[in-house]
Amino acid sequence: MRKQKIWDILIIGLVVAYIVLPLLVLVEYAFAEVWYAYQLFPSKLGFKWFSWVLENYDTRMSFIYSYTLAPLVMIATLALCIPAGYVLGTRRNKLSLITENLVNMNMALPVIVIGVGLLPLYSRLGLLNNYWALIPAHMIGAIPYTLRSITAAFMQVPRELEEVARVLGASKLKVIQKVYIPLTWRGILAGGVFAFSWSLNEFILTMLLGFPGVKTLPVSIYEYVGGYYLTPQPAAALSLLIVVPAIGIAAFLEKYLQVSLGLGGG
Amino acid sequence: MKISKDDIISILFLFPLYAFLAVMVFIPLLNVVLGSVGISLFGGQSKFSLEGYLKFIDPSEPYLYSLFFTIYISLIATVISVIAGYLFAVYLTIKKPRIWQKISTVMTVPLFVPYVVGAFMWWTLLFPSGYLSYVINGILMSLGIIKSPIPLVNDPHGIGILFGEVWIRFVVAFMMFYGPLQLVSQDLVDAARTLGASTWDIIRKVYIPITKYSIIATSAIILLATMAGVSIPLILGGSWPQFLNVMIYIDVTRLFRFQTAYVSGVFYIISSLVLGYIFFRFTTKRVIIQVR
Amino acid sequence: MVVIVLENILKKFKGVVAADIPYLKIEDKEFFGLLGPSGSGKTTTLRIIAGLTKPDRGRVLVDGEDITDKPPEKRNMGMVFQSWALFPHLTAYENIAFGLRLRKIPEDEIKARIKWAAELLQIEELLDRYPHQMSGGQQQRVAVARAIVLQPRALLFDEPLSNLDAKLREQVRFELRKLQKRLKITSIYVTHDQAEAFAICDRIAILNKGKIQQIGTPEEIYNRPATKFVAGFLGVTRFIRGKVVEILNKDTGQVLVETEDHIVIKATGNLQKISKSSNVLLVIRPEHIVLAEESNDNVFEAVVERATYTGDAIDYDIKLGKWNLRFKTPANLRISPGSVIKVRIDPSRVVVIPD
Numbered sequence: 001m002r003k004q005k006i007w008d009i010l011i012i013g014l015v016v017a018y019i020v021l022p023l024l025v026l027v028e029y030a031f032a033e034v035w036y037a038y039q040l041f042p043s044k045l046g047f048k049w050f051s052w053v054l055e056n057y058d059t060r061m062s063f064i065y066s067y068t069l070a071p072l073v074m075i076a077t078l079a080l081c082i083p084a085g086y087v088l089g090t091r092r093n094k095l096s097l098i099t100e101n102l103v104n105m106n107m108a109l110p111v112i113v114i115g116v117g118l119l120p121l122y123s124r125l126g127l128l129n130n131y132w133a134l135i136p137a138h139m140i141g142a143i144p145y146t147l148r149s150i151t152a153a154f155m156q157v158p159r160e161l162e163e164v165a166r167v168l169g170a171s172k173l174k175v176i177q178k179v180y181i182p183l184t185w186r187g188i189l190a191g192g193v194f195a196f197s198w199s200l201n202e203f204i205l206t207m208l209l210g211f212p213g214v215k216t217l218p219v220s221i222y223e224y225v226g227g228y229y230l231t232p233q234p235a236a237a238l239s240l241l242i243v244v245p246a247i248g249i250a251a252f253l254e255k256y257l258q259v260s261l262g263l264g265g266g
Numbered sequence: 267m268k269i270s271k272d273d274i275i276s277i278l279f280l281f282p283l284y285a286f287l288a289v290m291v292f293i294p295l296l297n298v299v300l301g302s303v304g305i306s307l308f309g310g311q312s313k314f315s316l317e318g319y320l321k322f323i324d325p326s327e328p329y330l331y332s333l334f335f336t337i338y339i340s341l342i343a344t345v346i347s348v349i350a351g352y353l354f355a356v357y358l359t360i361k362k363p364r365i366w367q368k369i370s371t372v373m374t375v376p377l378f379v380p381y382v383v384g385a386f387m388w389w390t391l392l393f394p395s396g397y398l399s400y401v402i403n404g405i406l407m408s409l410g411i412i413k414s415p416i417p418l419v420n421d422p423h424g425i426g427i428l429f430g431e432v433w434i435r436f437v438v439a440f441m442m443f444y445g446p447l448q449l450v451s452q453d454l455v456d457a458a459r460t461l462g463a464s465t466w467d468i469i470r471k472v473y474i475p476i477t478k479y480s481i482i483a484t485s486a487i488i489l490l491a492t493m494a495g496v497s498i499p500l501i502l503g504g505s506w507p508q509f510l511n512v513m514i515y516i517d518v519t520r521l522f523r524f525q526t527a528y529v530s531g532v533f534y535i536i537s538s539l540v541l542g543y544i545f546f547r548f549t550t551k552r553v554i555i556q557v558r
Numbered sequence: 559m560v561v562i563v564l565e566n567i568l569k570k571f572k573g574v575v576a577a578d579i580p581y582l583k584i585e586d587k588e589f590f591g592l593l594g595p596s597g598s599g600k601t602t603t604l605r606i607i608a609g610l611t612k613p614d615r616g617r618v619l620v621d622g623e624d625i626t627d628k629p630p631e632k633r634n635m636g637m638v639f640q641s642w643a644l645f646p647h648l649t650a651y652e653n654i655a656f657g658l659r660l661r662k663i664p665e666d667e668i669k670a671r672i673k674w675a676a677e678l679l680q681i682e683e684l685l686d687r688y689p690h691q692m693s694g695g696q697q698q699r700v701a702v703a704r705a706i707v708l709q710p711r712a713l714l715f716d717e718p719l720s721n722l723d724a725k726l727r728e729q730v731r732f733e734l735r736k737l738q739k740r741l742k743i744t745s746i747y748v749t750h751d752q753a754e755a756f757a758i759c760d761r762i763a764i765l766n767k768g769k770i771q772q773i774g775t776p777e778e779i780y781n782r783p784a785t786k787f788v789a790g791f792l793g794v795t796r797f798i799r800g801k802v803v804e805i806l807n808k809d810t811g812q813v814l815v816e817t818e819d820h821i822v823i824k825a826t827g828n829l830q831k832i833s834k835s836s837n838v839l840l841v842i843r844p845e846h847i848v849l850a851e852e853s854n855d856n857v858f859e860a861v862v863e864r865a866t867y868t869g870d871a872i873d874y875d876i877k878l879g880k881w882n883l884r885f886k887t888p889a890n891l892r893i894s895p896g897s898v899i900k901v902r903i904d905p906s907r908v909v910v911i912p913d
Contacts, residue, residue: 008363015354016372022387022433023375025397029390037395080286083279091276099280101546106291108542110494112511113531116518117294117301120308140290143283201380204496208518218382218497225386225501232390239383246378456610457643459630461657461708471656475647 023243029236049237059234062220063241065131066200069216073138073199074192080139081147081191086180088147089154090162100151107144114140115208122209129213137205142198146191153187154180193253200242217242295535301528318525322533328506328513329530335507339424339499340492343431348485350432351439356469359447360455376437385501388430392419392502398429419502426502427509434498435488442487446480447473483548490541494534510534559586559621560711560744562607567616569602575768576602577613582763582770584746589738591759592748595791599768600748601716607746608714609633620711636705640717642697644689644704651685654704661708675703678737695726702734706741713738713745719754731757752792756780764788782828782909789841789911796883798823798840799913802832813910815840819879823903824856827910837913842903844873847885850902857902862895876901 030049032042053059088096118137119128127133161179170178203218210219217238224235297307304315322329358366376384391398394415403415419426450473458468474481499509508516510530517527564582568575577599584590592600605611607618609630618626625633644653651672658668676682679699689697698718705713715734719727735758738745749755755762756776763773764787772784783789786797800817811829815838816822825840832838850857860878871886874893878901885901893899 004361005363008361008365011354011357012363012365012369016369018433019372019375019437022384022391023379025390026383026387080282084283087276087279091272095276095280099283102287103283104546105539105542106287108490108538108545109291109295110496110511110534110538112494112496112514113298113534114291114294116514116527116531117297118290119518120297120301120306120310120524121293124308136286136290139286143286147283197378201382203380203382204515208515211519218380221382221386222497222501225389232386235386236390239386243379243383247375250374250378451641451643453639453641453643454645456608456630457637457639457704458645458656459610460608460633460635460637460714461704462631462634462660463656464631467660472645476645 026236026239029232030240032233049233053234053237053241058215059220059238062215062217065214066217066242069131069134069138070196070199072135073142074196076135077139077142077146077195078188078192081143081150082188085147085150085154085191088151090157090159103144103147106140111141112204115205118205119208128209129211131214134206134210134214137209138199138202139195140205141202142195145194145198149187149191149194150184153184156187157183189253193249197246200246298528298531298535301524302532304525318529321526322529329510329526331507332510332513333533335424336493336510339427339509340489343428343435343492344485344489346428346432347435347439347488348481351436352443352481355440355443355447356473358444360465360468373437373440376434381434381495381497382501384434385430385498388426388433389419389501392426392429420504422504422506424503427499430498430502431492435492439484439488442484443477443480446477450476479548483545486541486544486548490538490545493537561586561621562712562744562746563619564603564607565617565619567603567606567613567618569606569611569613577606578768579603579616579770584744587742587744589735589745589747589758589760591755591762592746592765593750593752593755593762594765595750597767598765600765602768603765604714604716604746604748608635608637634708634710635712635714636708636710637714638701638705638716638718640720642701642718644697644700646689649686649688650681650692650700653689653700654707656704657708671707675707678706679703694722695730698722698730702737706743710743713743715745715747717749719749720751727754734758764791781907783841783911786839786911786913789909793843794884796842796881798842798881800838800840802834802836802838802910805829805834812905815910817879817881821858821879823908824905825908825910826906831912832910838910839913841909841911842883844885846904846907847883847901848904849887850900854902856905857900860899860901862893862897862899864895865893
């Protein structure tokens with residue numbers, strides 16, 4: 001029995017280490033104030049790089065852009081997806097199925113292809129290097145996931161409830177308030193978080209369309225690695241500025257609001 | 267066709283979505299397809315030509331080799347991720363170690379990490395002064411397999427890309443397999459044991475055949491995602507050879523060769539449709555084969 | 559010879575005792591039953607014998623060999639599950655061949671053995687079908703064929719008939735017993751259905767809450783139950799509580815029992831377990847009660863409370879003193895509720911057990 005437990009610990013330990021160690025190294029770089037090339041570990045830890053990225057104009061702007069675009073994208077995506085999700089979730093007819101398949105196809109298409117096709121359109125409309133024009137661009141990738149989550153939420157509401165409420169004399173508004181919102185808010189919130197997270201993480205479209213002035217955190221991180229900088233520390237700090245809030249939000253949702261982000265599946 | 271009030275609501279509520287998709291997805295896609303044969307939707311000269319396609323299949327141009335490289339590396343990454351993800355999921359299903367419950371949330375961590383950050387993380391591990399670079403090169407040199415340290419990232423063999431891709435895809439594969447595996451009745455495993463099956467026999471003869479649809483579907487979607495994702499090859503790949511989507515990026519932002527970029531785009535559209543179709547066909551089919 | 563012995567077995571799940579068996583011996587070629595309500599530990603015990611569940615302590619011996627640490631795949635015991643557990647992705651033929659292929663038995667011998675098993679179980683035409691193309695009864699036969707084709711040392715049955723409809727169950731019972739007698743393999747049968755256990759098994763162990771209450775032939779445990787649980791679990795049973803006031807016959811064990819409402823009844827008991835002044839229970843079943851002639855002894859007055867027509871008979875709920883009893887008459891005899899009747903309790907069949 002004990003021999004089995006040792007194997008279990010070894011295998012699970014290995015997998016967990018494989019997942020977590022790269023992140024720990026990231027953390028190490030982000031907090032490395034002093035780290036000479038010959039040293040295995042940093043000699044001094046501190047928040048220097050965090051204050052550096054927030055003082056540096058470029059990176060500070062990317063931080064601001066990222067965290068202001070994300071909520072805007074979330075709101076816009078929800079505005080689009082809630083009515084659509086209501087229809088897809090409550091009416092399972094041909095139109096719903098076609099729409100779902102279209103959106104799923106969209107999910108399968110690489111964003112870069114859409115980006116390349118979008119570039120001339122944006123160029124023509126003068127929307128390049130435009131903060132607001134990035135919102136719809138971010139929405140493209142967010143919509144399939146958000147719509148799925150919201151549709152699933154509406155599918156959980158038994159059809160009869162709406163009818164019963166109507167029969168009992170509730171106005172349309174009351175129906176929404178008392179029937180739909182309590183039962184679907186979790187799925188809608190999860191969908192909103194997907195959109196928020198997608199926008200935060202979005203890279204290639206922002207690179208293509210926001211160039212050169214509008215940069216988000218992922219773009220800034222790329223600049224530090226894809227280019228000439230050999231100091232990964234600022235990029236590490238920037239990375240943590242994305243990852244930590246993301247994990248924090250997810251943990252908060254899971255624990256306090258019991259919103260499961262059910263991230264498995266296509 | 268009678269249009270009821272219900273239908274009006276449906277149309278009204280779905281309209282913004284369709285309008286959005288038409289402008290932001292359909293038109294760009296159309297632009298790519300038409301652009302691949304020289305027709306420009308948004309100004310500029312429009313002349314039907316197959317020049318782009320000819321360039322694409324021209325062996326002296328980089329595209330063909332890039333396509334091969336993309337598929338080759340993506341296949342390897344997919345195979346590794348799928349096998350590792352499946353075996354780990356099966357191991358947890360059969361042995362059910364208690365420690366797992368406390369740790370399972372760890373598996374969701376890579377999902378919160380943007381691809382760019384994930385790629386960057388592996389860059390820090392694999393670049394010449396990175397920890398993993400020291401360890402791997404150290405082992406290989408002490409075993410006499412190589413004489414001097416080899417580049418493990420930004421390298422011409424796609425090693426760096428593989429590390430980054432597998433880290434992210436392994437977790438996705440695991441999560442996509444875990445659910446279906448739980449659905450396989452424990453009775454079947456017990457019956458197989460009484461018939462003389464070892465654990466390896468059970469994996470090969472019970473679990474894999476019963477979950478084969480989810481294996482196919484998961485492999486398709488992971489292959490697709492690996493081929494399509496641009497951040498990882500961009501950051502972890504070398505200057506040559508590169509993934510096809512990186513070629514697209516370079517064509518569009520540096521070389522201004524739009525037509526070949528569109529042709530590459532068309533290739534991606536076709537492969538996504540094919541792989542996407544496989545994925546959806548095999549996930550709507552019963553996820554596992556069941557008796558009833 | 560395949561004799562299975564369980565020694566000092568204990569298994570707990572989350573602190574609850576699932577099986578607690580100090581000693582159990584199953585004889586060679588015997589069809590042994592494990593009977594009890596759900597949660598009684600019968601399936602746990604079977605799984606311990608199969609090796610699918612590891613006991614917290616104790617030993618499992620087969621012909622004297624300690625196999626407690628042997629994994630199930632090495633024990634060579636065929637098992638038939640309640641859900642039949644047929645592999646859904648394989649045909650009946652491939653299902654049956656599964657174990658044979660694992661042992662790398664040559665193809666023509668596999669064919670021969672499957673033919674033999676298929677004839678025995680009458681499933682020759684089903685061999686090319688998949689489980690979802692077969693009825694419950696057919697799947698069950700394939701499951702049995704799959705188990706016997708490996709010529710196992712023992713056969714273990716875990717409620718294999720509970721998912722079949724009642725008529726089929728009755729028919730299959732006898733076929734299973736016939737099969738076992740023909741194959742002469744030591745077999746263990748788990749069920750909660752008393753009639754099934756009685757029809758199939760040579761000897762039965764009755765379990766409750768993980769412990770064995772009594773072991774015996776169907777006749778023994780039914781007519782001479784050792785505990786209140788066994789008496790209550792088998793057949794339709796009613797109890798009358800009382801005290802032994804006199805021992806009438808030391809050889810037959812006939813005693814006189816007086817209830818607290820001063821009814822005196824003659825019955826039979828095990829004098830090694832009861833004596834004068836013992837607090838006892840009388841185990842009374844419908845077949846022990848008949849409508850009485852005036853002059854017989856052990857006759858009492860009772861009130862009919864309810865009469866239920868079951869088609870072939872009428873079940874009566876009657877009250878004797880303060881005690882609720884049940885008895886039966888043929889359907890043509892109709893005694894209406896409220897009537898006062900005289901009934902005779904057969905003293906040689908009514909058993910007295912310690913309270």
